[in-house]
Amino acid sequence: AEADRLAFDRAPRSERMVEARLTIVSDDGDYRAAQTGALGLDTAVNGVIEAGLPALGDRDLAAGWARGLLARAQASAETAAFALPPSLGFLEPGDAVTLDAGPQGRAWRIASLEGASVRRGALIGAPAGPALLSGPEPGAGEPSETVSRPVIALMDLPLGPNQTGRGGLLAAGWARPWPGELVIYAGADLQSATERVRLTAPGFLGTLLDPLAPGPEGRWDRANSVRLRLIDGALESRDRLAALRGEGLVAIETEAGWEAVSFQSATLESPGVWRLETLLRRLGGSPASPASAGARAVVLDGSAAVVPLTEDERGETLTFAAVPPGQSLTSAAARVVQAVWTGAELRPLSPVHLNAAAEGAAIRLSWIRRGRIGADGWGAAIPLGEEREAYRVELIDDAGAVRASHETDAATFLIADPAAVFPEGVTAASFRVAQIGAVYGAGAAAAAPLDPAGHL
Numbered sequence: 001a002e003a004d005r006l007a008f009d010r011a012p013r014s015e016r017m018v019e020a021r022l023t024i025v026s027d028d029g030d031y032r033a034a035q036t037g038a039l040g041l042d043t044a045v046n047g048v049i050e051a052g053l054p055a056l057g058d059r060d061l062a063a064g065w066a067r068g069l070l071a072r073a074q075a076s077a078e079t080a081a082f083a084l085p086p087s088l089g090f091l092e093p094g095d096a097v098t099l100d101a102g103p104q105g106r107a108w109r110i111a112s113l114e115g116a117s118v119r120r121g122a123l124i125g126a127p128a129g130p131a132l133l134s135g136p137e138p139g140a141g142e143p144s145e146t147v148s149r150p151v152i153a154l155m156d157l158p159l160g161p162n163q164t165g166r167g168g169l170l171a172a173g174w175a176r177p178w179p180g181e182l183v184i185y186a187g188a189d190l191q192s193a194t195e196r197v198r199l200t201a202p203g204f205l206g207t208l209l210d211p212l213a214p215g216p217e218g219r220w221d222r223a224n225s226v227r228l229r230l231i232d233g234a235l236e237s238r239d240r241l242a243a244l245r246g247e248g249l250v251a252i253e254t255e256a257g258w259e260a261v262s263f264q265s266a267t268l269e270s271p272g273v274w275r276l277e278t279l280l281r282r283l284g285g286s287p288a289s290p291a292s293a294g295a296r297a298v299v300l301d302g303s304a305a306v307v308p309l310t311e312d313e314r315g316e317t318l319t320f321a322a323v324p325p326g327q328s329l330t331s332a333a334a335r336v337v338q339a340v341w342t343g344a345e346l347r348p349l350s351p352v353h354l355n356a357a358a359e360g361a362a363i364r365l366s367w368i369r370r371g372r373i374g375a376d377g378w379g380a381a382i383p384l385g386e387e388r389e390a391y392r393v394e395l396i397d398d399a400g401a402v403r404a405s406h407e408t409d410a411a412t413f414l415i416a417d418p419a420a421v422f423p424e425g426v427t428a429a430s431f432r433v434a435q436i437g438a439v440y441g442a443g444a445a446a447a448a449p450l451d452p453a454g455h456l
Helices: 059-075 240-244
Strands: 006-010 017-026 033-039 047-057 078-084 107-114 119-126 151-155 168-174 182-187 194-199 204-208 226-230 249-254 257-270 273-280 296-300 305-308 317-323 335-340 352-359 362-368 391-396 402-408 412-415 430-437 441-449
Touching: 078 107, 151 249, 151 296, 151 317, 151 335, 168 182, 168 194, 168 204, 168 296, 168 317, 182 305, 194 305, 226 249, 226 257, 226 296, 240 257, 240 273, 352 430, 352 441, 362 430, 391 412, 391 441, 402 412
Parallel strands: 017 047
Antiparallel strands: 006 078, 017 033, 078 119, 107 119, 151 168, 168 305, 182 194, 182 317, 204 226, 204 296, 226 273, 249 257, 249 296, 257 273, 317 335, 352 362, 362 412, 391 402, 391 430, 430 441
């Protein structure tokens, strides 16, 4: 009977492959590990193929290989059992065949043959086209027919090493398959959004797997570690000087904003899961605040780009959209988010080395300013970085209430009559100092006890 000669079967949905991830050696000059992949259209299943290939190539070529790998896996989910008539006795395992029955257009390959007079065997589905590792010379590649919704992170970060200005949020994006570039729009709403920048390379984005406690500023943090899962890419350890230069930066979204962190040690714990240790925290004056598990993290590897914004947009909740080229802002391929640019790059850094010294019945307050631009040198003085030098000084009682607030244009302030401000004494009082920027206003503040070592 016909049913005895040919019977078709298809793997259950739970066993079908929906994604292929391929790790290669990236031909980007650094020859570091790079991961690319391909997604199928059926997002209701969770099958993932992960493979490593010790081959040098660019991401576009490797993405074609990953698509071929996924196509082979998806095609092989369809099988057929058959009895081979004597007239086709010349066929052998591995041969490609076509059938009049079964799924239209499906190519098949003979997986096995048994028997002598009556040969029975199995067929598996095979993708049409060239072999898996064939492809063009490395280059831009053909645009992917599958358009996926990108992931995007918009970071309000302070200036990094050797930067003098930015003028907007830092954007990093990722999509699989990568569409070649992502177009970033911004505006008061989606209807008024205009194109601001294009991301030309995918970023390394991920999430924290464990909470991260606040850490010290300006000192190595060996008590905490960052454990995160990257959806793409790889990390590498750095030596001490490289970490101090700001290499190997990661931006982490904390409860108070984005913190810039450098690290020395990067350890791969499992596929895509990394542990970063010996941390340099709160770079550029970024906030000291805890980050919860699930918080976003972005590797600042140069793939991010600035979304230029105007001064009248600073402090406003704006709508941002990231779309592949040629897609509308209302399409399923658009990622729409809201974010606020506070101008963290403009925020003056907190002063350091706060001191209170007795001068007779008065108290002399002093501090040392820091600079956010060009202040990494070891010269006698650093650039001011602001239009003028100005500070806000607040005198605070033991309950946290501000008893007095003053502005001064020098890194010192004299409390001529402390008893008038604090009749109860200054033993439990403190003072707080913040540098004032002409654009940003009062920046990050530093605080210290007001009692000058018990002299008053």
